[in-house]
Amino acid sequence: MSMKPLSKAEELSLKSKKQEKVYVQDKNDARSERAAHIANLKAQRLAKEASDIKATKKLARAVMKKK
Secondary structure (H helix, E strand, C coil), X not given: CCCCCCCHXXXXXXXXXXXXXXXXXXXXXXXXXXXXXXXXXXXXXXXXXXXXXXXXXXXXXXXXXXX
16 A cells, blocks of 8 residues: 655645644643742742741740840
8 A cells, every 4th residue: 555645735734733732842841840930939938938937936035035
């Protein structure tokens, strides 16, 4: 069985489908990277807030001891 050569339209259609797959994959990769970056920033912010709260409580205890 020999394969029939593809028409120009079929070749363009296949090329377009391949490009679309690559585009969608790149888009999903970028979305995942951005989500990871945002999650990292949120974790850093929460850690800083916890650290600030701890430092505030420590300072408050020190002030109360002086009184």
